[in-house]
Amino acid sequence: MSEAAQTVLVTGAGQGLGALIAAQLHAAGWKVAVSDIDLTAAQAVAEALDASGDTACALALDVAHHASFETALAALRDRWGSVQALVNNAAVTVATPVMEIAPEEFQRVLSINAGSVFAGCQVFGRHFQDNGYGRIVNLASLAGQNGGTATGAHYAASKGAIATLTKVFARELGPSGITVNAIAPGPLDLPVVHRVVPAARMAAFLKNIPVGALGDPTYVAATVAHLLSPAAGFVTGATWDINGGLYLR
Numbered sequence: 001m002s003e004a005a006q007t008v009l010v011t012g013a014g015q016g017l018g019a020l021i022a023a024q025l026h027a028a029g030w031k032v033a034v035s036d037i038d039l040t041a042a043q044a045v046a047e048a049l050d051a052s053g054d055t056a057c058a059l060a061l062d063v064a065h066h067a068s069f070e071t072a073l074a075a076l077r078d079r080w081g082s083v084q085a086l087v088n089n090a091a092v093t094v095a096t097p098v099m100e101i102a103p104e105e106f107q108r109v110l111s112i113n114a115g116s117v118f119a120g121c122q123v124f125g126r127h128f129q130d131n132g133y134g135r136i137v138n139l140a141s142l143a144g145q146n147g148g149t150a151t152g153a154h155y156a157a158s159k160g161a162i163a164t165l166t167k168v169f170a171r172e173l174g175p176s177g178i179t180v181n182a183i184a185p186g187p188l189d190l191p192v193v194h195r196v197v198p199a200a201r202m203a204a205f206l207k208n209i210p211v212g213a214l215g216d217p218t219y220v221a222a223t224v225a226h227l228l229s230p231a232a233g234f235v236t237g238a239t240w241d242i243n244g245g246l247y248l249r
């Protein structure tokens with residue numbers, strides 16, 4: 001199957017890494033559904049890719065709600081027939097100190113970051129099972145492997161859960177021609193990181209990264225595209241580290 005024949009949904013694609021992933025997949029020939037809780041942001045990204053709507057469209061999708069994935073899938077099936085791939089990218093990045101996290105805040109972060117991966121893999125996984133083919137990439141994080149440094153316990157726990165869910169869904173969906181993988185980036189050169197690490201602390205922050213630099217988000221987007229390709233059928237259940245040497249297995 002060529003990329004040109006394929007359709008993908010990217011969550012949280014109204015800005016940041018998700019927008020870059022949407023752009024790279026579109027440039028590679030995919031039809032891209034740019035979804036976000038912020039529809040205006042998703043529309044701006046989709047229109048920049050293809051204002052005609054033929055190969056890019058915007059969808060309002062709040063990933064905290066399982067039913068929203070059903071609605072998005074139905075809309076895409078109406079529009080483009082079927083979907084071949086899903087990128088679970090949406091997340092909230094928060095840094096509340098662990099002893100100050102209220103139970104409601106913990107639940108909210110877990111339900112947006114990890115609940116979305118569960119919902120996306122289940123809802124789109126069923127559609128992919130019906131088609132006998134599918135590709136899923138989940139955005140985990142270095143924080144899920146090392147407990148996090150600049151981010152909160154709820155964020156780190158949610159990202160650890162994503163790596164585990166990736167394995168469970170990979171095993172479940174593998175026999176149906178579906179692969180499920182995760183990418184665990186370290187700090188990338190993106191607005192979120194510059195918000196958490198102010199300019200005055202950046203030089204000291206970079207000294208602790210073995211390669212001495214923030215990660216290039218376009219390389220992460222290219223890795224997503226690589227894992228979504230039909231040729232990547234033997235990679236599943238994996239979490240690919242892109243972390244500048246901050247965490248070595």
Ligand SMILES: NC(=O)c1ccc[n+]([C@@H]2O[C@H](COP(=O)([O-])OP(=O)(O)OC[C@H]3O[C@@H](n4cnc5c(N)ncnc54)[C@H](O)[C@@H]3O)[C@@H](O)[C@H]2O)c1
Nearest residue numbers: 012014015016017037062063089090091139141187188192
């Ligand atoms: N930036 C980094 O250095 C870094 C490092 C490791 C992992 N990641 C992961 O990469 C992904 C993207 O990160 P980013 O830096 O682009 O983040 P970001 O905060 O810039 O963008 C997140 C997007 O998700 C959307 N979103 C938030 N809540 C949502 C919801 N309930 N439903 C739908 N959309 C929602 C936001 O509107 C936004 O467009 C996240 O999963 C993040 O955890 C990022």
